[in-house]
Every structure is written in structure tokens, then in C-alpha cells.
Amino acid sequence: MNRVTLTAAMAVLRQKLSELFSAQRAPAGYQPGRTLGQLRRNLGLAHFEQVSPTLARAALDDDSLHLEIRERTESQLLMHLVMTQFCLRLPASTEGAACFVLHHGGAVRRTGIRCRQRMGEPALLGQLQARLQQDSALLQALMPLDFNRLHIELRDQQWHVCLEHMGGSEVVNRMPAFRRYIALSREQRDALLAALAGLQRVLRTL
Template identity: 85%
Template sequence: MNRVTLTTAIAALRQKLSEGFSAQRAPAGYQPGRTLGQLQRNLGLARFEQVSPTLARADLEDDSLHLEIRERTESQLLMHLVMTEFSLCLPASTEGAARFALHHGGAIRRTGIRCRQRSGEGALLGALQARLQQDSALQAALMLLDFKRLHIELHARQWHIRLEHMGGSEVVNRLPAFRRYIALSREQRDALLAALAGLQRVVGGL
């Protein structure tokens, strides 16, 4: 097993263990579906269906974008966070496996969008970066967007895009007791949908 394959296998195992632990140990005071319900009002989409307490599906009216939205919890000392993750699944014309992370460049001011390869086929990084740079509408949307995580993965001839926004989330504190929902603003909502549509446009061609 080469180093890249080993690194990919270890990362996958860590993710599965983390997901399994989270599923078994839900934070005290967590109310599944509460954050999704509030996010639904922020998004204002006519086609929004909550298919389980922690999973929803949403579509734009013109059928140009089909999303899955999932609640994810993160426990901290005497508190927990409930984040919402937006995901797309697209067919790939490329075989193999790869994982990329996108983030804003610049320590204080945003200076651009950086793409870092975490694992997989090295040749894909150049192709993805070129398509990202050529799509000015996507660049503009991502520069405005306050996202926490943005991962692009290739697996089993499918691209998986997962974006976690800083808004549309909830902070729940145990001591002192309080619960605060961080709303998704109108500007961020528009940038989010534009970014997801742009990522679909860019990644769907690979």
C-alpha cells in the first residue's frame, strides 16, 4: 500500500469512527430537526422536504439545483453546536478517488479562493483549479460566502460536494442555559445558492 492510499484509508476510517461516535452520543439538549426548521424559513424555498429529523432535501423551482441538507452536531465543554451541511452528488467522467478542500486566502482580508488537495490523483488538482479560476461568477459568490468548510470528493465515479456555512446553525449552552440560532442572512442565502450552482457547473464537467 503506497503512502497516498494509506493516508486516504486512515482519513476514511477516522471519518467513519467520528460519525459513529456522534450517532451514539448525541449531545444533551440536542433537538434533532430544530435547526433545519429554522433554516427552512431563511432559505425561503418552495420545495423543501424534511425526510428525517436530521436530513432535508431542497430543490430550486427551475430544477437546476437539488440539495441535501444535514444537521451535524459538535460537542464542546458545557455546550454543543448544531451545524447544517449542504451537499451535492454529481456523476463523474473521471475514475479514481480524490479529496479537495477550498478556503479563503488571506489572514485578515480575503484575497482569493485556495484549493488544497488532501488525497488522491494529483493530476485532478490542476484541472479543478483551472475550472475554478475560469468561473468568475463562482469566484464572486465564494468570496462573499461565510463558509466554514467546503470539501469536494471523488469516489466511485461520483463527485460529492459538502459545504458547511457559518449561518444556519445553533449554539446550545448548558451553563448558563441558553440556545441561540445564527440566522442565514438574505445576502448569504443568495451567495450560498449561487456558490452551490457554480460548484455544480464547475465540478460537473470533470
């Protein structure tokens, strides 16, 4: 086999491996839409439309906040988790691409909100951190909020926010067989909606 043929074969192999590992298979026992249905009762929003088994769109009664809610599965040994992601898309006046991760500071007690930049123009990090610190209502909502992930991305002249909460999720075990829905409490629900509204407010000023 000559070098050209070997290079082509390796390229095909890499493509096949990429397709194999990128293919997402639903875990055994996963019931798409079940978690969203239970979350809908927790949120108590008049405007809630399930547009597919794993995607819903919701809005506050005053129409000030529109969001998408998605189910995300995570497989583990003999069990899987169904997590809910709350997503915003907003027009951006800033061009380019960037990615930020927000998390609570402090090893034992929460001491604040930290922001790390994964990619993009470094000056944007300073601007985002300054806006976060200036918005006391947003910080007040984020501090007690129990979230797993909070990502902010800039791409295609849009801000994309994805907040994954610990509540509004489901644990499904295969052996022994059981399902447990982790409810979104009233306090967490209020903090979640206030945090999303605050992030929308902050990003519109960048």
C-alpha cells in the same frame, strides 16, 4: 498466553476501542430537526422536504439544483453547536478517488479561493483550480460566503460536495442555559445557492 492468542486479543481490543470512539452520541439538550426548521424559513425555497429529523432535501424552483441539507452536532464544554451542511452528489466522468478542501486565502482580508488536495491524482488538482479561476460567477459567490468547511470528494464515479455554512446554525449552552439560532442572511443565502450552482457547473466539466 502465546503469540497467536495475544495477537487475537489485541485485534479484538482494537475493534472494541474503534467501536467505542466511533459511536456518536447526541449532546444533551440537542433537539434534532429544530435547526433545519429554522433554516427552512431562511432559505424560502418552495421545494423543501424534511425526510428525517436531521436530513432535508431541497431544490431551486427551476429544478436546476438539488441538494441535501444535514444537521451536524459538535460538542464542547457545557455547550454544543448544531451546524448545517449543504451537500451535492453529481455523476463524474472521471474514475478513481480524490479529496479537495477549498478555503479563503489571506490572513486578514480575503484574497482569493485556495484549493488543497488531500488525496488522489495530482493532475486533478490543476484541472479543478483552472476551472475555478475561469468561472468568475462562482468566484464572485464564494468570496463573500461565510463557510466553515468546503470539501469536494470523488468516489464511486460521483462528485460529493459538502459545504458547511456559519449561518443556519444553533448554539446551545447548558450553564447558563440558552439557545441562539444564527440566521442565514438574505445576502448569504443568495451567495450560498449561487456557489453551489457554480460548483455543480464546474464539476460537470471535469
